[in-house]
Amino acid sequence: MNKKYAPLKVFFFLLILLGIQSQANSQNLIPLRKGFQWGYIDTTKQIVIPVQFEEALLFKYGLAHVRQNGKWGVIDTKGKWILSAKFDHLYRLENGLISATEVDGKTIFNKKGELIFPKGRWKISSVG
Numbered sequence: 001m002n003k004k005y006a007p008l009k010v011f012f013f014l015l016i017l018l019g020i021q022s023q024a025n026s027q028n029l030i031p032l033r034k035g036f037q038w039g040y041i042d043t044t045k046q047i048v049i050p051v052q053f054e055e056a057l058l059f060k061y062g063l064a065h066v067r068q069n070g071k072w073g074v075i076d077t078k079g080k081w082i083l084s085a086k087f088d089h090l091y092r093l094e095n096g097l098i099s100a101t102e103v104d105g106k107t108i109f110n111k112k113g114e115l116i117f118p119k120g121r122w123k124i125s126s127v128g
Helices: 006-024
Strands: 029-034 037-042 047-053 063-068 071-076 081-087 089-092 098-102 105-109 115-120
Touching: 029 047, 047 063, 063 081, 071 089, 081 089, 081 098
Parallel strands: none
Antiparallel strands: 029 037, 037 047, 063 071, 071 081, 089 098, 098 105, 105 115
């Protein structure tokens, strides 16, 4: 490693690390595991959403993907279901859109849980 660039590499590493940490805590809710279930706590370690999920992902765009009874759904920061846990897979798209997959096709919802594209067999690709 070239010693001339070592401080620059450390700087960029820390910048990336801080960016990831900032993104992870941007919603101020953190997944909490108790036993085999998950819920969410705030930055003061108070339980905000009770432990009840098989899996719980980080919040992004004010929403988190959670798994309950083997199926995926979406909740808001209050724990209210935006999309009930009935999907085989969920994928986060840009601007808070959600791609939900079931056996018979994919559906796209907005961050309010409203239908954008009906169920069908199609592929999503990124433009730009």
